Amino acid sequence: QCEKFGLLDSLWLELESQFSYENAKPSIEDFVLKCFCTELWSQIDADDRDWLLNNVLKTGSGRATALAFMSGWRDSRSFAESHDVISKIIGQQLEVDSRCKTYDPIQLMECDTFEVVEQAIIRGLVGDLLDSSQKLDRLQFERVVSRRLVSHWCLSRKEYTAIYEALRNAEQLLFLRQQYVDGFYYDSAKAMYQSYVKELYLFDQAYRLFNEHVASVLSKGADILRQLDDEIENLYTHWYLYELGLGWDRLVESEQLLGNWKIEGVLQQYGFYETQVKSRLRSKQTKRVFVIISDALRYEVAEELTLIINGEKRFKAELETQLGVLPSYTQLGMAA
Secondary structure (H helix, E strand, O other): OOOOOOOHHHHHHHHHHHHOOOOOOOOHHHHHHHHHHHHHHHHOOOOOOHHHHOOOOOOHHHHHHHHHHHHHHHHOOOOHHHHHHHHHHHHHHHOHHHHHHHOOHHHHOOOOOOHHHHHHHHHHHHHHHHOOOOOOOHHHHHHHHHHHOOOHHHHHOHHHHHHHHHHHHHHHHHHHHHHOOOOOOOOOHHHHHHHHHHHHHHHHHHHHHHHHHHHHHHOOOOOOOHHHHHHHHHHHHHHHHHHHHHHHHHHHHHOOHHHOOOOOOOOEHHHHHHHHHHHHHOOOOOOOOOOOOOOOOOHHHHHHHHHHHHOOOOOOOOOOOOEOOOOOOHHHHHHO
């Protein structure tokens, strides 16, 4: 249209004024390329960015205008899709995928220009988690994950959100593993019980959440998490459950708990009515008490549910535990 109405010269003058765009043979294709390259160059936190330099706008004011233009383009409901299509084409032309393999995730943390950068960050984070030879910086890892969860590609591609949430829970599991590298040793069954209520349940919670998010990704054919999935499964099944069982069995045997199944200071499940229902009905203000029984509701799920309820208005939830009955199967537990 600009050419049809004789406005091309005015367009180039305006782009030169606003973006510092100059070219002996200006074109829309070249201008768009320079905007993409300028943004990526500005957002990579590294010195070795010279492969982009030939296509970076020359002045600071021009680069600032280009960054604002690119951000507004991605945020536009009407034009974001065209950004993504062009981004893929230019990304392939520049071989951004292979170029980004030399950067760490923290160096790419602010980049929103190309989808392949998102994938490079994820591969880098997975590699960091699987590399047992280095100590992972937890704060830095969380910074990257939190920033990426609000990136353009996460907001427009829900599978990336699932991947980052999976990575967050994988990191939690691996961190907990290091805190108990020698297994689970406690002075008493009560101490181990209290430790589970305070922290050990996080193993189960992180494992569940990791698997929930991974399942939603693998179902779409993505395999970027397969190796990490195997590592987490091995950690939980062959280390955590095994070591936790050993630690608990040692205490049950040494304290002869099977013959006298109780832990001092811990309520018994068969006393639920007396302690949780009858005591409330004594209050004149309480006319009815509703009891919802869910078979095998794990403590870690109840902990998450408590946080959700307390996040709602006009609701308040408290979480307490009880010692289950033996043998531990549904019919006896429901009756108790």
